[in-house]
Amino acid sequence: MHPVKPNILSYFFVFLLSISQMSAQNVYYPKQTWEIGKPSQLGMKEKEIAEAVQFAELNEYKGSRDLRIAIYESFKQEPFIDIIGPTKQRGGPAGLIIKNGYIVAQWGDINRVDMTFSVTKSYLSTVFGLALDKNLISSIDDFVESTIWDGTFDGNHNKSIQWKHLLNQTSDWSGTLFGQHDWADRPPAIGMLDDWKNRILNKPGTVFEYNDVRVNALSYALLHVWRKPLPQVLKENIMDPIGASTTWRWFGYANSWITMDGISVQSVSGGGHTGGGLFINTYDQARFGYLFLRNGNWNGVQLISQEWVNAIQQSSTANESYGLMWWLNKGKNRMKTIPEQLFYASGFGGNYILIDQKNDLLIVTRWLDPSSLEPFLTKVYNSLE
Numbered sequence: 083m084h085p086v087k088p089n090i091l092s093y094f095f096v097f098l099l100s101i102s103q104m105s106a107q108n109v110y111y112p113k114q115t116w117e118i119g120k121p122s123q124l125g126m127k128e129k130e131i132a133e134a135v136q137f138a139e140l141n142e143y144k145g146s147r148d149l150r151i152a153i154y155e156s157f158k159q160e161p162f163i164d165i166i167g168p169t170k171q172r173g174g175p176a177g178l179i180i181k182n183g184y185i186v187a188q189w190g191d192i193n194r195v196d197m198t199f200s201v202t203k204s205y206l207s208t209v210f211g212l213a214l215d216k217n218l219i220s221s222i223d224d225f226v227e228s229t230i231w232d233g234t235f236d237g238n239h240n241k242s243i244q245w246k247h248l249l250n251q252t253s254d255w256s257g258t259l260f261g262q263h264d265w266a267d268r269p270p271a272i273g274m275l276d277d278w279k280n281r282i283l284n285k286p287g288t289v290f291e292y293n294d295v296r297v298n299a300l301s302y303a304l305l306h307v308w309r310k311p312l313p314q315v316l317k318e319n320i321m322d323p324i325g326a327s328t329t330w331r332w333f334g335y336a337n338s339w340i341t342m343d344g345i346s347v348q349s350v351s352g353g354g355h356t357g358g359g360l361f362i363n364t365y366d367q368a369r370f371g372y373l374f375l376r377n378g379n380w381n382g383v384q385l386i387s388q389e390w391v392n393a394i395q396q397s398s399t400a401n402e403s404y405g406l407m408w409w410l411n412k413g414k415n416r417m418k419t420i421p422e423q424l425f426y427a428s429g430f431g432g433n434y435i436l437i438d439q440k441n442d443l444l445i446v447t448r449w450l451d452p453s454s455l456e457p458f459l460t461k462v463y464n465s466l467e
Contacts, residue, residue: 110183111381112372114325116365119184121465126181130465134179135189137461138447141454142175143432149197149354152431157355161266161275166335167351167358172196172431172449178368179462180444192364195329196448199429202332202359203297204394205370206352207249207407209304209312211390212319218307222246222393222406230303234259239283247286248300249406250398254284255296260338260349262356264295290401297352297407298338305349309342312350324369324380330362352407354430367446371427371435375444395425417456420463441466 110117121128145152149169157163176190213219219229222245227235235241239256247253256264265278268291284291301312308315313332321330334350335358341347351358373379374394378386394406402413411417411424426436432450436459437443443462450458 109376111376112183112325112369116185116368119181119186121181121186124181124184124186125467126186127465127467130461131179131187134458134461134465135177135187137454137458138177138450139175139189141451141458143449143451145431147172147174149431153355153357156430157268159271160269162263163266163356165357166261166337167354167356168333168361169354169357170195170197170361175447175449176364177445177447177450178364180368180372180446182442183372188364190364190448195331195361195363196433197354197431198360198362198367198433198448199355199431200294200353200359201367201427201429201433201435202354203352203407204427204435205316205332205360206297206301206304206312207394208320208386208390209308209315210245210249210300210406211386211394212315213304213307214390215387219245222249226303230306232306234299234302239286243286245300246398246406248296248303250290250400250404251292251296251407252284252287252290252398252400253296253299254286254289254291255299256283257299259295259298259302260335262295262298264293267293267295267355288400290398290404294351294353294355298349301334301352302340302349305340305342305347311347320370320373320385321366323383323385324373326366326369327363330360330366332360333358364446364448367435367448368444371437371444371446375437375439375442377439417459419456419460424459 121131149172150165153165173191173194173196176192178185178192179187224245226243226245227241235243243253243255269278305312332350334348338349339346340349353359374391377388378384378391394408396405397410397412398404403410403415409426409428411420411422423440424436424438426434428434432452434447436445
């Protein structure tokens with residue numbers, strides 16, 4: 083028997099792999115300590131960078147540093163609003179600007195662990211992407227009910243929900259989860275309880291509605307797919323490989339514990355709307371963002387597929403400004419002075435992870451007043467030579 087000879091196509095794939103590995107080796111990846119670079123050596127103007135940092139420091143989120151108070155004040159229009167997950171007194175403005183892999187500016191206490199609210203959704207989206215990469219879910223077009231058959235997705239409407247509808251917030255999932263009603267989360271400005279409870283349901287995929295109860299339904303469904311705690315999935319597959327600290331935590335609610343294969347497991351929340359969500363420091367936020375800046379690759383290892391990194395940047399049909407739990411600088415929410423290729427994770431109180439692959443730029447901010455985001459970014463982009 084003659085050995086099988088490799089064909090030209092095989093050689094081609096080996097060549098591409100070697101090029102990819104060489105390219106990864108030429109890109110700086112932070113080790114335990116993240117190196118600092120001089121702005122002028124990385125194509126940035128030092129004066130403008132300093133002005134951007136000063137602007138961030140002077141434009142702190144205006145809500146109370148006691149986040150329980152800030153939550154109740156911001157969502158007081160919601161019936162039955164209650165904080166059922168952990169909260170934490172927040173710090174002051176903090177952030178990092180990273181160019182070509184190197185820190186060019188930092189401010190505030192970047193080692194402080196703080197709540198990050200809806201930035202958590204982008205981490206949750208990543209857990210879904212990992213499930214897709216590992217073939218635990220075959221497609222974002224699959225119907226959730228075909229996998230989660232415990233009644234959470236029963237009924238004609240809920241049965242028609244696909245994974246992508248939960249990810250792009252167009253599911254209009256109807257129900258109560260961990261004591262929270264979908265209709266009571268950010269209800270319309272008009273109408274009363276009966277109007278909200280008895281509304282006509284929108285066909286999944288047609289109407290965008292930002293709703294944490296439905297995000298928590300996604301988290302709950304993914305827990306059933308992975309059959310182990312989602313923080314553990316994130317830690318093993320993403321946070322440990324990128325060198326994150328051990329200080330971050332991902333919480334659910336006091337009443338979101340379920341029995342999974344005979345073990346009590348907490349279903350974590352996709353934000354801090356009623357407490358919980360991801361508590362993390364600025365450095366670790368930057369490492370997570372840097373993974374996406376590098377198309378899911380960390381020092382030559384593909385931790386999450388580039389296909390997924392591309393997918394999260396595609397606009398949903400119902401909202402051009404929103405992808406798969408990542409915001410896009412497109413559509414009605416576009417910041418007109420900022421390049422369209424920017425995509426970002428966004429959380430209550432001015433928490434952001436902002437990624438611009440074209441300019442090799444990564445920015446993390448904590449507690450920047452949301453109304454100041456575009457002016458701040460404009461100053462950063464004005465620093466580019």
